[in-house]
Amino acid sequence: MSDVETETRAPPAPDGLETMPDGLVIRAQGIxxxxxxxxxxxxxxxxxxKGTTTVILGGSGSGKSVxxxxxxxxxxxxxxxxxxxxxxxxxxxxxxxxxxxxxxxMVFQWAALFDSMSVGDxxxxxxxxxxxxxxxxxIAERVAEKLALFGLEGTEAKFPADLSGGMRKRVGxxxxxxxxxxxxxxxxxxxxxxxxxxxxxxEMILRAKEKLQVTSVVISHDxxxxxxxxxxxxxxxxxxxxxxxxxxxxxxxxxxELKKFLSTWFGRN
Amino acid sequence: xxxESAENTATTPVLHxxxxxxxxxxxxxxxxFVEVGHLTLLAAGGMAWSFRRPFRPTLLxxxxxxxxxxxxxxxxxxxxxxxxxxxxxxxxxxxxxxAESLVGATVVISLARELGPVLTGLMVTGRAGSAIATELxxxxxxxxxxxxxxxxxxxxxxxxxxxxxxxIFVMPMLTLLFNYVGFLGAFIVxxxxxxxxxxxxxxxxxQVVDIVDLLGGLFxxxxxxxxxxxxxxxxxxxxxxxxxxxxxxxxxxxxxxxxSILVLDYFLTTLLLxxxx
Numbered sequence: 047m048s049d050v051e052t053e054t055r056a057p058p059a060p061d062g063l064e065t066m067p068d069g070l071v072i073r074a075q076g077i078x079x080x081x082x083x084x085x086x087x088x089x090x091x092x093x094x095x096k097g098t099t100t101v102i103l104g105g106s107g108s109g110k111s112v113x114x115x116x117x118x119x120x121x122x123x124x125x126x127x128x129x130x131x132x133x134x135x136x137x138x139x140x141x142x143x144x145x146x147x148x149x150x151x152m153v154f155q156w157a158a159l160f161d162s163m164s165v166g167d168x169x170x171x172x173x174x175x176x177x178x179x180x181x182x183x184x185i186a187e188r189v190a191e192k193l194a195l196f197g198l199e200g201t202e203a204k205f206p207a208d209l210s211g212g213m214r215k216r217v218g219x220x221x222x223x224x225x226x227x228x229x230x231x232x233x234x235x236x237x238x239x240x241x242x243x244x245x246x247x248x249e250m251i252l253r254a255k256e257k258l259q260v261t262s263v264v265i266s267h268d269x270x271x272x273x274x275x276x277x278x279x280x281x282x283x284x285x286x287x288x289x290x291x292x293x294x295x296x297x298x299x300x301x302x303e304l305k306k307f308l309s310t311w312f313g314r315n
Numbered sequence: 316x317x318x319e320s321a322e323n324t325a326t327t328p329v330l331h332x333x334x335x336x337x338x339x340x341x342x343x344x345x346x347x348f349v350e351v352g353h354l355t356l357l358a359a360g361g362m363a364w365s366f367r368r369p370f371r372p373t374l375l376x377x378x379x380x381x382x383x384x385x386x387x388x389x390x391x392x393x394x395x396x397x398x399x400x401x402x403x404x405x406x407x408x409x410x411x412x413x414a415e416s417l418v419g420a421t422v423v424i425s426l427a428r429e430l431g432p433v434l435t436g437l438m439v440t441g442r443a444g445s446a447i448a449t450e451l452x453x454x455x456x457x458x459x460x461x462x463x464x465x466x467x468x469x470x471x472x473x474x475x476x477x478x479x480x481x482x483i484f485v486m487p488m489l490t491l492l493f494n495y496v497g498f499l500g501a502f503i504v505x506x507x508x509x510x511x512x513x514x515x516x517x518x519x520x521x522q523v524v525d526i527v528d529l530l531g532g533l534f535x536x537x538x539x540x541x542x543x544x545x546x547x548x549x550x551x552x553x554x555x556x557x558x559x560x561x562x563x564x565x566x567x568x569x570x571x572x573x574x575s576i577l578v579l580d581y582f583l584t585t586l587l588l589x590x591x592x
Contacts, residue, residue, distance in 0.1 A: 118465055147467040158462035172466045178369070221466075231465075 076126035088285035104282035151222030166202030378481035394493035398500025451551025479544030486540030
């Protein structure tokens, strides 16, 4: 995995898009973010290749969620930029940003389902917003198809408050992929779940990647889950990516903090 | 506290304590201007999004129903008792000058110009403003607003515009109903309790009250509606810190809106008097 921090920036392409190496979907370059005196991200540079699952591993408060929000343009970096298929999403606003976000689906830590809407309406929401040409019958069919993909058949009429944590996450996942985006971002998808449900959610993430060929970015502190689903794992420590390797190589890393972090899992297993 | 200010405190404690109140006041003024700036930006964003597709009539009607119909009982109750009490006090006071015939006109003109818009605004603030701040605050802290943005939907267009527009439409209607029940209350007390002749009561109203009094009050109430909507949405969308943050947002909404209504009332009244008197 190449760290792009030392690379020189490519000049803008003639059509206004910036050039990116083949096979890359997202490229973050030199991201710095401060909240008051708290310097959360300290020069993050990382590439996300097309069709792969990258897990960003790190402890609580290491800046994982902040990094993810930069990838989709929910936060703007103080320094640096995020390129999504050549578009500098960090500079976009208004309609252009809205259009760029159409490439993404996002699964939130606590699912972030609209609690005033039923499960069916939650999953149908992106379709009703962005595919106004679809009839209600077609929308219902697509919603049922996506819910079935995650074992949630017949739950359309239920409300988020009636669901377990695992079911809420799966509904969040169904909502994130209903528009069949190219990129899916997962914010702590297995936090707060029991081991069986965690494994089930891992399978869902793998299934979404296989069936829809999406590029997945997962932020997590769940080491077992990360090694289960990742093509590559980046370790975030004190606002920097200190390692970024495939799981088999990362396990033998000599970085002291990463070794300490991984020993909490592999030491016991 | 910065290192520099800590050193100053250590070396010149008296100067520090002299300076502290001025710093606090200065910071308060700066914060006020920052908030007014953010509110102005939110209003500008709301204006821009109001005219962009997709239009959301269903959301607008839902908000009109929630704010308008939902606030109706409290507004009618307040209006009725405001009219009853005002007429009762006026009839006692006016009796001292043998001017009971003016009770109806006085109450109606006060309701139309001031009491209707202001009291309706305060009631809607307490009922709908705090509810909007709580709802949006909860959506903010549970990442539902982030989810909206991640799905390429503008929270300003989806959440703010329907609520602010609904309040601008609904507030004058609620004020009109407030005025009507207030008038009924005044009529009941004046005619059946104070013994004022109903013909005299009504005649003086026709003689003194002008349609401009009513329309000016309705204009003010529409302005109050816009302020309540903007402040409540701003507080809710900027809530942070979990359930406590949501509670703080709701409380600050009620305080900010109540103060804003009273301050704005003075300036709008001045403006209306300049235009129509």
